[in-house]
Amino acid sequence: MKKITVRQMLLLVISTVFSPAVRLFSSFYSASTNQSAWIAPLIAGVITLAFVFVLNGIMKSGRSFFSQAEFSFGKRGAKAVGAVYLIWGTLLTALQMRYYSQRITTTIYTDIGLDPFVIVMAVLCIFALNKGIETFARMNEMISALVLAVTVGIMLLLVREAKTDRLLPLDDGESVLRATASTAANFGYITFTLFFADKLTQKEKFLRKSIVTVSVISLLSLWLFFSVVATLGPAVIKKLEYPFFGVVKQITVGEFLQHIEALIVTLWIMSDFVIIAFIGSAMTELAGFLFNTEKVKQLHLPYYVICTVLVPFLGRNDGDLKLLSEKIFVPANLILLFFVPCVMLFFGKIKESFLRKKSLVKTEK
Amino acid sequence: MKYVFLIIPLYVALGIKRKEKDIAFFVLCGLAFLIGLFLLLFDGVYLAETVLGGQR
Numbered sequence: 001m002k003k004i005t006v007r008q009m010l011l012l013v014i015s016t017v018f019s020p021a022v023r024l025f026s027s028f029y030s031a032s033t034n035q036s037a038w039i040a041p042l043i044a045g046v047i048t049l050a051f052v053f054v055l056n057g058i059m060k061s062g063r064s065f066f067s068q069a070e071f072s073f074g075k076r077g078a079k080a081v082g083a084v085y086l087i088w089g090t091l092l093t094a095l096q097m098r099y100y101s102q103r104i105t106t107t108i109y110t111d112i113g114l115d116p117f118v119i120v121m122a123v124l125c126i127f128a129l130n131k132g133i134e135t136f137a138r139m140n141e142m143i144s145a146l147v148l149a150v151t152v153g154i155m156l157l158l159v160r161e162a163k164t165d166r167l168l169p170l171d172d173g174e175s176v177l178r179a180t181a182s183t184a185a186n187f188g189y190i191t192f193t194l195f196f197a198d199k200l201t202q203k204e205k206f207l208r209k210s211i212v213t214v215s216v217i218s219l220l221s222l223w224l225f226f227s228v229v230a231t232l233g234p235a236v237i238k239k240l241e242y243p244f245f246g247v248v249k250q251i252t253v254g255e256f257l258q259h260i261e262a263l264i265v266t267l268w269i270m271s272d273f274v275i276i277a278f279i280g281s282a283m284t285e286l287a288g289f290l291f292n293t294e295k296v297k298q299l300h301l302p303y304y305v306i307c308t309v310l311v312p313f314l315g316r317n318d319g320d321l322k323l324l325s326e327k328i329f330v331p332a333n334l335i336l337l338f339f340v341p342c343v344m345l346f347f348g349k350i351k352e353s354f355l356r357k358k359s360l361v362k363t364e365k
Numbered sequence: 366m367k368y369v370f371l372i373i374p375l376y377v378a379l380g381i382k383r384k385e386k387d388i389a390f391f392v393l394c395g396l397a398f399l400i401g402l403f404l405l406l407f408d409g410v411y412l413a414e415t416v417l418g419g420q421r
Contacts, residue, residue: 091412115366122369291389298386301376302393308369309401315413324413 003201008137009193010213011144012278017217018147019100019271020186021224022244037234038225040179045218047180048187051338052214055194056207057345064197065341066289072347081340082290088332089283090303093276094310095321095329097121100272101311102318107245108265118311122304125277129300133196133281143270150267151220154260155227157251162230178326185330187217188337189275195282241318280304367408370401 021041058068069078101117109117128136190210197203228247229237237243245261252258284303288296315321373394380386404410 118366119369287389287393291387291392293387293389295387295389298380298390299393302373302390302397305369305373305397306393306400308366309397309404312366313404313410313412315411320411320413323417327417 004134004137004196004199006193006200006202006206006209008141009196009200010190010209012137012140012274013190013193013213014217014220015140015144015147015271015274016189016278017186017221017271018151019096019268019275021183021221022242022268037175037179038222038229040176040183041218041221041225043176043180044183044187045214045222047184047338048190048214048218049211051188051342052190052207052210054342054345055191055210058194058341058348059197059203059206061348065191065194066286068194068344068348072344072351079290082286085336086283086286086290088336089279089286090306091310091314092329092333093279093283094307095314095325096272096276096279097307098311098314098321100269100276102321103242103268103272104265106318107242107261114311118308121273121276122308124273125280126300126304128273128277129281129284130297132297133199136277136281140274143274147267147271148216148220150263151224154248154251154264155223158227158231158247161250162227163233164230166230166233181334182326182330183221184338185333187214188333189278190214191337191341192278192282194341195285280307367401367405370398370405373398373401 058065061068063071066078066082069081072078073081097118098114100121101114104117105112105114128139190213193200193210200206224244228244231247231250232240232243240246245264248264249259249261251260280300280303284296284299287299287303288294315324377391377394380390
């Protein structure tokens with residue numbers, strides 16, 4: 001069986017963060033014009049760092065996410081939980097596909113409908129995943145390096161325009177809480193790494209590498225929010241549909257570096273591709289567990305057909321999608337990506353200690 | 366996009382000829398076809414409207 005390293009798997013998580021982080025601005029500032037929300041990635045990062053120890057607890061037990069669910073909840077319980085994950089994950093993949101196509105049709109191809117972009121993305125994901133998650137993870141090593149390098153480069157250019165007085169005071173607790181929930185829901189994608197635990201090598205390095213990954217995504221998001229809020233200020237951000245795109249449009253270095261927004265769109269597409277393929281792959285692994293099959297390659301096409309037909313069904317417009325994210329997907333992400341693994345580990349530990357005591361009693365007899 | 370599910374019967378027919386598939390494949394294909402058909406019949410129904418309703 002082909003294997004992937006923990007590092008390759010965690011690089012997938014880094015690539016997935018860029019696209020939702022850029023999208024989150026408008027939802028942060030849609031309700032209020034307070035500047036406090038930029039601190040959210042730091043708080044979400046600390047929460048996710050604590051959560052990494054829970055994931056490491058599951059990883060150390062030597063079980064995958066699915067076998068840990070079976071151990072903690074029993075066979076039927078695990079299947080029921082798995083079914084909930086599959087329904088939510090499918091809708092989440094469809095939502096990401098919708099966001100990706102909506103963003104392209106809003107920013108560049110304003111005269112074209114969503115259909116061609118969604119279908120092309122679905123075909124691309126099926127093609128990439130049919131070669132195996134190992135090949136996809138290796139390909140992502142290049143994508144993540146590019147995403148990181150370009151994002152850092154752009155943010156360095158943005159710092160010139162930043163005015164730190166736009167960042168203070170941090171006095172709106174509600175804005176910070178809402179933004180923290182959205183960001184944590186985004187960072188929670190790290191849980192999907194456990195779906196591939198059977199294929200991972202160097203598991204002993206999981207804790208250390210996960211801490212580095214969460215630190216990188218937290219600092220990257222913090223810097224991203226910091227530079228955009230300090231450049232535009234919350235009042236302007238509220239009026240723009242894609243504030244980061246608006247800020248990047250302003251970047252010019254002399255006459256040789258202009259109109260680099262095309263680069264940002266390329267990064268968006270690459271990050272969207274990784275997130276759609278990554279969640280889709282996790283969900284087909286889950287479908288394989290639910291149907292007791294290891295041949296998940298055959299499931300990619302029907303799975304992405306379901307996601308494609310679900311795309312127009314999600315909502316009429318961008319406003320519907322934002323509301324859907326805020327009211328349904330953010331809470332669902334927090335429950336399924338953070339809360340359920342904690343419960344799973346807790347039940348697992350209780351069961352383990354119970355079984356240990358039972359075997360001790362037997363040996364004493 | 367609404368008609369994408371129509372490739373499922375074709376894919377199933379071709380897929381069976383090419384390789385042996387197991388029950389998971391047929392269940393997921395069946396689901397894909399039924400969901401596609403359902404959404405085509407109930408065109409204009411949106412998840413955001415159905416779930417959130419008055420909050421929109």
